[in-house]
Structure formats: C-alpha cells, structure tokens
Amino acid sequence: MNEYVIGVDLGTSAVKVSAMNKAGEIVAQQSYDYPLSQPRPGYSEQAPQDWLYATTIAIDRLILRDGIAKEEIQGISFSGQMHGLVLLDENNQVLRPAILWNDTRTTKQCQEIMDKVGEEFIEITGNRPLEGFTLPKLLWVKENEPEIWAKAKTFLLPKDYVRYCMTGKLGMDYSDATGTVLLDIHQGTWSKALCEALDVPLSICPPLVKSVDLTGNVSAGYAMFSGLTTTTKVFAGGGDNACGAVGAGILQPNMVMSSIGTSGVVLKYEENANVNYHGQLQFECHAIPDSYYSMGVTLAAGHSLNWFKGTFDSEEDFNQMVAKASERPLGANGLLFTPYVVGERAPYADADIRGSFIGVDSMQNRYDFVRAVMEGITFSFRDILNIYEQNGRDFDTVVAIGGGAKSDFWLQMQADIFNKKVVALTNEQGPGLGAAMIAAVGLGWFDNLQECAKEFVHFGKEYQPNSANVAKYDQLYGLYHQVYDQTKELSHGLLKFRREN
Ligand SMILES: Nc1ncnc2c1ncn2[C@@H]1O[C@H](COP(=O)(O)OP(=O)(O)O)[C@@H](O)[C@H]1O
Numbered sequence: 470m471n472e473y474v475i476g477v478d479l480g481t482s483a484v485k486v487s488a489m490n491k492a493g494e495i496v497a498q499q500s501y502d503y504p505l506s507q508p509r510p511g512y513s514e515q516a517p518q519d520w521l522y523a524t525t526i527a528i529d530r531l532i533l534r535d536g537i538a539k540e541e542i543q544g545i546s547f548s549g550q551m552h553g554l555v556l557l558d559e560n561n562q563v564l565r566p567a568i569l570w571n572d573t574r575t576t577k578q579c580q581e582i583m584d585k586v587g588e589e590f591i592e593i594t595g596n597r598p599l600e601g602f603t604l605p606k607l608l609w610v611k612e613n614e615p616e617i618w619a620k621a622k623t624f625l626l627p628k629d630y631v632r633y634c635m636t637g638k639l640g641m642d643y644s645d646a647t648g649t650v651l652l653d654i655h656q657g658t659w660s661k662a663l664c665e666a667l668d669v670p671l672s673i674c675p676p677l678v679k680s681v682d683l684t685g686n687v688s689a690g691y692a693m694f695s696g697l698t699t700t701t702k703v704f705a706g707g708g709d710n711a712c713g714a715v716g717a718g719i720l721q722p723n724m725v726m727s728s729i730g731t732s733g734v735v736l737k738y739e740e741n742a743n744v745n746y747h748g749q750l751q752f753e754c755h756a757i758p759d760s761y762y763s764m765g766v767t768l769a770a771g772h773s774l775n776w777f778k779g780t781f782d783s784e785e786d787f788n789q790m791v792a793k794a795s796e797r798p799l800g801a802n803g804l805l806f807t808p809y810v811v812g813e814r815a816p817y818a819d820a821d822i823r824g825s826f827i828g829v830d831s832m833q834n835r836y837d838f839v840r841a842v843m844e845g846i847t848f849s850f851r852d853i854l855n856i857y858e859q860n861g862r863d864f865d866t867v868v869a870i871g872g873g874a875k876s877d878f879w880l881q882m883q884a885d886i887f888n889k890k891v892v893a894l895t896n897e898q899g900p901g902l903g904a905a906m907i908a909a910v911g912l913g914w915f916d917n918l919q920e921c922a923k924e925f926v927h928f929g930k931e932y933q934p935n936s937a938n939v940a941k942y943d944q945l946y947g948l949y950h951q952v953y954d955q956t957k958e959l960s961h962g963l964l965k966f967r968r969e970n
C-alpha cells in the first residue's frame with residue numbers, strides 16, 4: 470500500500486491540499502476557493518464553515534480525481550492563515566464570522582492595550598499590539614458585541630477550527646499562538662498577566678500543543694461527513710509563515726524567506742527569543758520546537774495585484790498579465806505604486822494609510838500600471854529588508870515562495886530590487902509543503918523537521934541581481950521611500966471623509 474501525508478494550506482483566497490509520499494514527492498494537489506467579505510472599510514471576514522467545506526472538498530478530490538485511497542492517507546497537518554479570530558460558544562458552535570488578519574478595525578483596542586500594559590507588552594509577547602493580531606479582535610468583540618462576548622467560551626485560529634472539526638479536539642500550536650499576542654514567549658504559556666490586565670478570561674484560550682503533536686485521529690463523525698477514515702492521524706500544524714519557512718528550508722540564520730501570497734512576508738529564522746526589533750517586526754515561535762522567527766508583513770502584496778486585475782480587467786490570467794507587464798520599461802514609464810490598499814503593517818504600522826499611484830501620465834498603458842504594482846510590492850519588501858540591515862542582520866540568500874514566485878519575471882525583479890541572490894523552490898508549495906513535512910515528522914517518518922527538509926525541500930532556479938537594473942531600482946526606491954510620508958495626511962483625510970459620509 471502507498472503511504473501519503475497531506476499538507477493543508479488554508480490561505481486567504483483558497484485552500485490548497487498537497488499529498489506527498491515518503492520520498493518528498495508531491496503526488497497530487499487540489500485547491501478550492503472561498504470568498505472574502507469586506508463589508509466596511511477596514512473589515513475583512515470569512516465564514517469558518519467555508520474553510521471546512523472547501524478543505525473537505527479539496528481532500529475528497531484527491532481521492533476521487535487523483536486516485537488516492539483514503540487508507541493511504543496516513544497523516545494530515547495544516548498551515549493556516551494567521552491571527553484570524555474564530556469564536557466558539559459552550560457547544561463549540563461558531564458565534565460570528567471570523568475576523569481576519571487583514572482586518573484593521575481595532576486601532577482603538579490596540580491603543581487601549583498600550584495604555585494599560587505599556588512597553589511590558591512587547592517584553593511579554595515579542596510584539597507591539599497591531600490591528601491584525603487576535604487579542605485586539607477579542608477586545609473589539611467584547612466592546613462592540615457584548616451579547617456575543619457573553620456566549621464566547623473558546624477562541625481558535627482558522628486552521629485550528631478545521632482541525633477541531635476533523636478530530637473533535639480543541640488546541641492551538643505555539644507558532645500560531647504567538648500571533649494572538651496573548652502568549653508569554655519566555656514562559657511558553659498563555660499570559661495570565663495580560664488576561665488579568667485586559668479582563669479577558671484565561672479559560673477562553675485553548676490548550677497549547679507543539680506543531681508536530683498528534684491532536685487526534687479523524688473522528689467517526691468527520692469520517693462519515695468526508696469519506697475519510699478514522700485511521701488517519703491529524704497533527705497540529707502551524708501558522709502559514711512558520712510552515713512556509715519550514716517548506717522553504719529556512720532553518721538557519723543566514724537565510725531569509727520572501728513570500729508573495731495575499732499578504733507579503735519577509736521572514737528570518739531566529740535561534741532564540743533574545744532578539745529585539747522593538748516591535749518594528751513581528752516575533753513568532755517557529756514550527757520547529759524551541760526556535761523562533763521574525764518577520765515584516767506587507768498587508769496587501771498579491772492582494773494588490775489581485776485587486777488591480779479584478780478591478781480593471783478580470784478576463785486575463787496572471788501569467789498573461791505579468792508577461793505583458795514584463796515588456797514595459799523598468800520603472801513603468803515613471804509610475805510608482807504604494808501597496809497600502811488595505812492599510813499597512815510593516816514598516817509602517819498604519820491602518821489608515823492607503824495606496825497611491827504617483828506619476829500617472831497619459832502615455833502610460835495598463836501594463837505600466839501592472840508593472841508599477843509589482844514594483845511597488847517589491848519595494849515594500851525592501852523597506853522590511855532595510856530594517857534587518859539597520860539591526861545588523863546579515864544574510865546572503867532569499868528563498869521566494871507564494872503565488873508571486875510562479876513568475877520568473879517577479880523573481881528576477883526581487884533579485885534586482887533586493888540586490889541579493891533569490892532562489893525558487895522546484896515546486897512552489899512552501900506552506901503546504903511545510904504542513905506535509907509536519908505530518909511526516911509527526912508520523913515518525915523522520916526524526917525532526919531538519920532531517921525531513923533534506924528529503925522534501927528542493928531548491929530550483931537561482932536569480933542573480935543584474936547590476937544595471939540594481940542601479941536603476943536603487944534610484945526609484947529612493948523616490949518610493951518618500952511616498953509614505955508625503956501621502957500620509959492625505960490618505961488619513963480621505964479615510965476620515967469616507968467614514969463620515
Ligand atoms: N502566475 C502568477 N504570476 C505572478 N503572480 C501570481 C501568479 N499567480 C498568482 N499570483 C499572485 O499570487 C497571489 C496568490 O498567492 P497565494 O500564495 O496562492 O495566496 P494565499 O496563500 O494568500 O491564498 C495572487 O493574489 C497573485 O497576486
């Protein structure tokens with residue numbers, strides 16, 4: 470009998486499931502999209518049930534379309550979009566739509582946290598309270614929806630909810646728990662001090678588990694619902710960036726990952742918790758036990774390109790659109806774009822900033838705009854790389870993952886804008902691959918994730934910086950970097966206008 474593990478990558482736009490064998494080969498992949506609801510400026514929600522149905526359909530397609538027998542699925546694990554708040558009542562029923570990582574309604578609650586706890590918050594959690602994180606979302610529900618808050622017994626993150634539905638067991642792994650900013654990163658426990666200071670019951674926090682821990686087998690109920698078998702073991706998994714880093718082989722400090730998914734991430738492996746970026750970057754537990762990572766997040770990376778495509782022409786696919794953009798001149802005929810279309814997290818923690826095109830000229834065409842969007846997203850990654858450099862961090866290789874890494878053109882652009890070697894994976898499945906690796910280690914196929922990486926992670930093409938392009942992009946970046954300060958007041962004024970009218 471063949472033996473497979475399944476990595477479930479629960480993203481913001483879709484769930485992608487990958488079945489892998491012991492040799493680290495991807496034998497089948499399926500995906501299923503789900504909608505995102507943005508009912509008001511700054512709001513971003515999804516229905517947890519959609520994640521469950523989509524995941525189940527995608528796994529069933531592996532069985533029905535790809536011929537994987539249910540008994541061959543030895544283990545399943547997860548990579549999940551981080552920070553999203555799923556609130557459950559005493560019967561573990563969902564109380565309201567999940568409030569996602571890119572929802573920025575909680576500026577007031579973030580301020581309250583700083584007023585009540587101050588700089589000690591960063592000491593305890595390794596992070597500044599930002600709108601995207603889970604704790605401010607809990608405080609928002611408490612303040613704005615008291616009737617729901619009164620019924621709330623447990624909170625989970627997106628992938629934990631799907632895993633709960635599969636196994637009947639509640640739990641959250643450390644890599645995702647850091648992203649709630651309720652975890653004491655030094656003690657490795659939920660922070661009693663923060664719960665007390667902010668009047669959040671400690672009992673609302675689920676049991677903590679390690680990423681590679683077995684959380685249970687597929688339950689009889691889920692087996693009946695899905696057609697899977699109760700012999701399949703389900704392992705905790707991790708936040709998508711922790712899993713992305715595992716799947717991209719970011720297992721030593723000289724390597725950095727860049728991920729262009731819905732969000733954009735520049736991530737660095739950290740050996741211990743004694744690093745301090747003063748809240749400028751996020752600090753998280755890794756899926757690898759007793760390891761950590763730091764990262765800066767661009768809220769709308771792929772989302773900016775997706776927004777542009779959907780708003781100005783939905784017919785073309787990404788490959789066609791990007792191919793035509795690659796034929797436009799570097800610098801898009803004098804057009805700059807800042808990707809702040811849903812606010813920003815790094816390097817500017819500013820929920821009210823919005824994007825801009827600067828230098829619009831009647832001789833530019835649609836593909837200058839596409840190119841400017843791609844360049845602007847990549848400049849925002851450079852802003853984050855600058856923070857690492859200013860903190861004396863040294864690295865030589867950037868491993869690129871996410872939907873954006875499907876494009877050769879964008880990979881070369883990253884090498885040119887970062888002035889670093891950029892490496893792609895042979896199969897761009899960073900987070901899903903990381904999740905499958907967690908299941909493989911959980912099953913005992915390998916002693917640890919580092920050993921598993923030797924078998925499962927395959928680096929592909931390398932992109933070296935082109936010195937002529939590096940010089941031109943340096944010049945443009947100098948201009949890009951001024952746009953935030955020069956558009957901030959205008960952006961804030963426009964958002965205020967929208968809210969008042
Ligand atoms: N062929 C392509 N070339 C360039 N960018 C692409 C391509 N396909 C997808 N993308 C970008 O990748 C994004 C999706 O990335 P993905 O990692 O799948 O997102 P998520 O995990 O957040 O759902 C899209 O929004 C788009 O911007």
Ligand SMILES: O=C(CO)[C@@H](O)[C@H](O)COP(=O)(O)O
Binds near residue numbers: 550601730732
């Ligand atoms: O908020 C963060 C990380 O802090 C995001 O990276 C989310 O985890 C969503 O990821 P994608 O859907 O873009 O993969």
